[in-house]
Amino acid sequence: MDKDQQTQTKNREVEYYDDEIELMDYLLVIWKWKYVIIAGTLAFVFVAAIISIITLKQQPTMYRTSIILTPGILKIDEKGDKVFIDTPENIKALIENDLKYKVLGQIKNSNNSKLSTALDFQVDIQKGSDIITVSLESASADESTAKLNYLIKNLLSVYANNIIYIKKNIDHSILVKKDEFDELSFKKECIKNKIKKYEKELSDIESGIKLLKDNKDLSQNKEYMLSKLSLENDYRKTFQIYFKEIENAKINLFEIQGKTDRLSKEIEKLEKEKQNIQTIQIIQPPITTELPKSNKTMRNLALSAVAGLFLMLFFSFFLENLKNYKRRTDRGYAK
Numbered sequence: 368m369d370k371d372q373q374t375q376t377k378n379r380e381v382e383y384y385d386d387e388i389e390l391m392d393y394l395l396v397i398w399k400w401k402y403v404i405i406a407g408t409l410a411f412v413f414v415a416a417i418i419s420i421i422t423l424k425q426q427p428t429m430y431r432t433s434i435i436l437t438p439g440i441l442k443i444d445e446k447g448d449k450v451f452i453d454t455p456e457n458i459k460a461l462i463e464n465d466l467k468y469k470v471l472g473q474i475k476n477s478n479n480s481k482l483s484t485a486l487d488f489q490v491d492i493q494k495g496s497d498i499i500t501v502s503l504e505s506a507s508a509d510e511s512t513a514k515l516n517y518l519i520k521n522l523l524s525v526y527a528n529n530i531i532y533i534k535k536n537i538d539h540s541i542l543v544k545k546d547e548f549d550e551l552s553f554k555k556e557c558i559k560n561k562i563k564k565y566e567k568e569l570s571d572i573e574s575g576i577k578l579l580k581d582n583k584d585l586s587q588n589k590e591y592m593l594s595k596l597s598l599e600n601d602y603r604k605t606f607q608i609y610f611k612e613i614e615n616a617k618i619n620l621f622e623i624q625g626k627t628d629r630l631s632k633e634i635e636k637l638e639k640e641k642q643n644i645q646t647i648q649i650i651q652p653p654i655t656t657e658l659p660k661s662n663k664t665m666r667n668l669a670l671s672a673v674a675g676l677f678l679m680l681f682f683s684f685f686l687e688n689l690k691n692y693k694r695r696t697d698r699g700y701a702k
Contacts, residue, residue: 400683407682411675412668419664428657432511433502434519435651439526441533442640452526452533452644455499459490461525462501462518470517482510488518498650508655515653526646537641541634548630551623558620565613568605 397404438451438458467488474482489502501518503511 396684396687397680400686403686404676404679404683407679408672408675411671411678415667415671416664419667427506429504429506430508430511430655430657431502431504432508432515432653432655433500433651434515434649434653436499436501436522437497437648437650438499439530439645439647440643442643451497452529452646455492455497458499458522458647459492462488462490462522466518466521466525469521470514473517473521474514481507482513486514511655512653519649522647530644530646533644534641537637541637541641544630544634544637548627548634551627551630555620555623555627558616558623562613562616562620565610565616 436458438453438455441450441452443449467486471484471486474484474486483505485505487503489504491500491502492498493500501515503514505511505514
C-alpha cells in the first residue's frame with residue numbers, strides 16, 4: 368500500500384507540472400497555430416472589405432446647396448461705417464427658428480410630393496465679417512434649391528416690411544422738416560419785403576431831408592423856419608427807426624437763413640439715407656455640390672483585423688487544449 372500511495376503522489380505531481388503553462392507555452396501555441404491565426408484574420412479582413420464596398424455602393428448620393436447673404440444696410444454713419452438693418456446673429460436665429468417652421472408649413476401646404484418635411488438649415492457666420500452662409504443637405508439637388516428659395520422669399524418678406532416701416536418714418540421726418548423749411552422761407556421772404564419797404568422809406572426820407580435843405584428860405588418868418596426844422600428832425604428820427612428796423616430784420620434774416628440751410632442739409636441727408644436702405648443682399652444664389660460618400664473602409668478593416676486576430680487566438684488555444692485533452696484521454700485508455 369505504501370508503494371501504491373507513492374506512485375499516486377508521483378503521478379499527481381507529474382499531472383500538476385503538465386497542467387502548469389508558462390509564458391513560453393503561450394508563445395509556442397501561437398507559433399504552432401500561426402498559419403491558422405493569419406488565415407483567419409485575413410478572412411475577417413476580406414469579409415469586412417467586401418461588406419464595406421457593398422455598403423459604399425448602396426449609400427445614397429447626398430447634395431449640399433448653399434446661399435451666401437449679408438444684412439441690408441440701414442445707413443452710413445458719420446464715421447463712414449455701415450449700420451445694418453439687423454445683426455447677422457439675429458438673422459441666424461430668425462432662420463433657425465421662426466422661418467424654419469414657416470418654410471416647413473409652406474412645404475406641407477404646397478402639395479408637392481417631391482419635397483420632404485426634413486428641414487435642417489445650417490447657418491454659419493464668417494468670423495469677423497457680416498457674411499452669412501445658409502446650407503441644406505438632402506438626397507436631391509432640386510429639393511434643397513426649392514427649400515432655400517422658400518427661405519429667401521420669406522426672409523426678404525420679413526425685412527421688406529421692416530424697410531417699409533423705416534422708410535415711412537423717414538418720409539414723416541422729411542415732411543416735418545420741409546414744412547418747417549417752407550415756414551422759415553415764408554418768413555424770410557416777408558423780412559426781405561419789409562427790408563425793401565424800409566429801404567424805400569429811407570430813400571424817401573433822405574430825399575425829403577435834402578429837399579428841405581435845398582429849399583431853405585432865410586426870408587421867411589421864424590415860425591416857418593421852426594416848422595421846417597421840426598419836420599427835418601422828424602424825418603431824421605424816422606430814418607433812425609427804420610434803419611434799426613432794417614438792421615434787426617437783417618439779423619433775423621441771417622438767423623433764418625442758417626436754419627433753412629441746416630434744414631436743407633438734414634432733408635438731403637434723410638433723402639440719401641432713404642435711398643441707401645437695402646433689404647437682405649443675396650451675394651450668391653443657391654449653388655449645389657455633391658457631397659463625398661462617407662468612406663470608413665480603413666477603419667472597418669482595422670477593427671475587423673483586431674477582432675479576427677483575437678478570435679483566432681482564442682480559437683487556436685481552444686484547438687490546443689482540445690488536442691491536449693484528447694492526448695491525455697488516450698494515455699488513460701492506454702494504461
